[in-house]
Amino acid sequence: MSIDSVDDARSEAIEHLEQFGLSAYAARTFVALTTFGSGTATEISEISNVPRTRVYDAVDELQERGLVDVQQSSPKQFWAVSAETAQRILVQEIEHRTDRLNSALNALGPRQQKHEQQGVWTVDDQPAVTDRVLEFVRGADDEIVYMTVEELLTDDIIDALAAAADRGVTIRLAGISSDVQELIREDVPGVELFDSMWLWSDTPAGRLMMVDREQTLVSVIVNGKASPPSDPRSETAIWGAGETNSLVVVLRTLFTWRLEHDEVDD
Amino acid sequence: MSIDSVDDARSEAIEHLEQFGLSAYAARTFVALTTFGSGTATEISEISNVPRTRVYDAVDELQERGLVDVQQSSPKQFWAVSAETAQRILVQEIEHRTDRLNSALNALGPRQQKHEQQGVWTVDDQPAVTDRVLEFVRGADDEIVYMTVEELLTDDIIDALAAAADRGVTIRLAGISSDVQELIREDVPGVELFDSMWLWSDTPAGRLMMVDREQTLVSVIVNGKASPPSDPRSETAIWGAGETNSLVVVLRTLFTWRLEHDEVDD
């Protein structure tokens, strides 16, 4: 293990600890202590570059979080919990927080979801688009039509589709190469696969979906812009909901025609 | 649901969102949007007290985290994801972070744990003490002696003890009322229970433990100080490790005598 890789790990650990709400001093102190297990303020200061006089504050902070124990002697000795224990402590804090956040948000009164909407919303970045797709799939009652390319048919989406199928939702999938079709059939029983070459046969792909004929989403990969090989996950989507929503109307027309036409071939 | 309870939930949600790294404006904007589902900058400003001109920055921040979608019209409309989705997004971020943190910490080189130590370390607050107890139990190889009162024999400790018993560690427990003894026997097969009235029969209880005869921990409940009914979870412990550690030597002597003496009665 080279000096650099240790230094990298060190600064990465510090960075992440700060994101858990620790001060810079506390984070650096903890990392210093973790490499040794224990040490005095002077020792900590030397390898962490934390001013010696402020090590004590940093340790106080860590102690309150249960990450460090102290030996009441002079000079004081400080001891850090193991990486595993630290992780356990931090994760537990987070879980507690997410629970409280969730109940607080729900206490604000469940708002009226879905239903009629006028405009069209835009979502940026692939993870966010995937989130929206998942949300739609999870809320589906009757039918899901989903056209995409394999790169965008990730495991979490397949799982959500399978769950929807389980509760009786009709799944209609398109855009899958025949190789993958078999796999999908196994994972999502009852899925209905149909061709879709009439669209983006070779274009910079995206997704196209309709749920219960009243929610629709269209996305495109937009890495054609500045730097093609830079970030392949730049995707932009628009979506709309409601019987009379313009985007819904357009896509429903398209899909309906396509699906009916398909039934003949099938 | 009264105004106050809604307000409470609101500020609590804001507080927690900030702890996830959101700015105050972003947090308040998100909460405002969550109550409505969607709205314009002016509407958001009115109920969130975020300066209208700053709502846009706040929304940018939320958009980058995938918590809000935008409608490109004038006036712009903003839409917030559901509480469930928000939680999913945030938890996923956190999980990613803890993974990276853990590997970074482990990359710092596993330090030499346990072994000979000179002094005794002090731990404050009940959760932290429990953490240390758990750490000891998990690292036990041969034998665990644990004396405590029922309040401090929580489920996670019982689980850890059961796991230790599974891998062949001898468990010797004391301080349990006979009512609970039966339960313990079921959860931790092979556990050895012995009496302990010679200590703290009715005193402000604590814990006393020894692992592999080379790690020991003593704790006391200290709520006798300022306000008795204030915080019942104020516990302070000291622990030490190593064959020759003074605390270990003392406790080992006590325990050894006690255990041998006990065998006769048993």
Next chain:
DNA sequence: GTGTTTTGTGATTATCTGAGTGAAATTTCG
């Protein structure tokens, strides 16, 4: 089409937290 209001963007100021520094108080040890 023009004047007025609303909306969006950018620049500017104020406030606050936390990093960094240094001076006193305490302790240890010769």
Next chain:
DNA sequence: CGAAATTTCACTCAGATAATCACAAAACAC
């Protein structure tokens, strides 16, 4: 007791973020 180290405390400074303001662009009213 005095010197050196340790520990605590008070203070300055910088960067971030909250808050305000000024202006351009768009929508609306008439």
